[in-house]
Amino acid sequence: MTETPVETTDLKAQYTAQVTTDLERNAKEQERLRGEINALKDQLLALQQDHTVLVNMQQALGAASTPKPASAPEDVAAPSVPQQKTATKTETGKRTRAKRTTPPQGSKQAKKPTVKATAPKTAQPTxxxxxxxxxxxxxxxxxxxxxxxxxxxxxxxxxxxxxxxxxxxxxxxxxxxxxxxxxxxxxxxxAPDTQEPATPPQDEAQPAQANS
Missing domain, CATH: 1.10.10.10 (Winged helix-like DNA-binding domain superfamily/Winged helix DNA-binding domain)
Known part of the structure; x- marks a missing residue:
């Protein structure tokens, strides 16, 4: 069966009307989604501003910092966190090495006064x-x-x-x-008499002089 020109014209008109309706519906849906996206962006921006204010207040109060929200794409992709950890590890390692090297110098200085203090104790008479x-x-x-x-x-x-x-x-x-x-x-x-041993040599010396 062959279609008549009238029928093809009606089909084109129907398709044209349908496509026009779909285009209008698509445009309205895009506008609606753009409005929702803009509203969500505004809400996200407001939440980010509130988060910044809360973090500053927490740091001012001396409390520990809270983890950043995972929804922020900039915070997730930032590679600065592991670099800071490695830097802190190296700094702490240097500090521990510096602390370990300082005690021997202090210990050498602490031994000198002990030697001086023990010296007078040996001079006590029995x-x-x-x-x-x-x-x-x-x-x-x-x-x-x-x-x-x-x-x-x-x-x-x-x-x-x-x-x-x-x-x-x-x-x-x-x-x-x-x-x-x-x-x-x-x-x-x-005390023992020390004058007695000295007298015999004098007595022996006198006869020697007499004999001479």
Missing amino acids: LVELIRRHLTDQSEPRSAAEVAAALSQVHPDRRIQTTVVRTTLEGLVAKSHAQRNKQGSSVYYT
């Missing part, structure tokens, strides 16, 4: 030396209690007991570094 000096300075015999009392007054920082002094005096007597004199029930100690 109890035997103190007793011998005390007996040498005394012109009269002294008992162990008297020697202990005198040394305690001169050296209050040392614990000097009478029993220890008596034992030390007996040891000096045994070595001929002190003399013991007993008077009744009491025992007195004196």
Whole structure:
């Protein structure tokens, strides 16, 4: 069957009307979407401005910064975050190395005063030396209690007991570094007589001169 010219004209008119209607509908839909997009852009811009203000207020209050929203394309594509992390790692590594290298210098300086402080402790005289000096300075015999009392007054920082002094005096007597004199029930100690050994050479010298 062949179509007549009238029928083809009607079909063209129908298609033309349909296409025109679709074009108008498409244009209206584009306008509607553009309006929604513009409104969404305005809303997004307002939210971004509010976010910036809130971040500044949070930093001013000293609180930790909140993560940036994932919807912002600029924040997602920014590669500056990993670079900052690596930089902070290197800076912290340098700081830790600097802290580790400084203590040996301080430790060397801290050891010097300890050596100076320990030196005077070795110069303290022993109890035997103190007793011998005390007996040498005394012109009269002294008992162990008297020697202990005198040394305690001169050296209050040392614990000097009478029993220890008596034992030390007996040891000096045994070595001929002190003399013991007993008077009744009491025992007195004196320094050894150093003048007695000097007299025999003088007696021996006189007969030598007489023989000459």
